[in-house]
Amino acid sequence: QVQLVQSGAEVKKPGASVKVSCKASGYTFTGYYMHWVRQAPGQGLEWMGWINPNSGNTNYAQSFQGRVTMTRDTSISTAYMELSSLISDDTAVYYCAREAAYGSGSPFDYWGQGTLVPVSS
């Protein structure tokens, strides 16, 4: 069965970076785009960007440009999201989510369990 397993919670100080991993299993990792979505405490969902695990191509939301880097390691079917220059407003649960292969604009059909990243001095 399809599973996305994310790395554990990490407490960070302002100005630091965080790198969250998302290990995929149960499907062909390179066959599906992987997205990252975050959710601040008590707030809604915010799309951060995607990576094509096959090519490594990425597309980031403008609000994260210059601070986010999405990478992948196909040998271990794992996607990564690194966010730098953290501020308190980056405190959130970060999710990886697989884009279904229904065609252009498919929904996110599988999600990781989420990784909590508190940013506090």
Add this chain to the structure above:
Amino acid sequence: DIQVTQSPSSLSASVGDRVTITCRASQSISSFLNWYQQKPGKAPKVLMYDATNLQTGVPSRFSGSESGTDFTLTISTLQPEDFATYYCQQSYSTPWTFGQGTKVEIK
């Protein structure tokens, strides 16, 4: 960026009620509108995709409709397990954007 305005932000309903949630896109998004359900402490779960298509495994009491840039999620007969927060999301163009969410609470 395409804005997606969801309403209401919350509602109270009883088991057995019919519930309707609406999203309005700021421009045409064709049918690229998805609906998710999220329960506390859990990741979202897709319910509907392309406005009117039921995701595999989702109960048929959930349905979606569209009229221009207006999209609706309907729960025909609310069940106890349906109390949750619901989000719409446009996947027409990046940045993909979500509605603000609708919390469905027990009356």
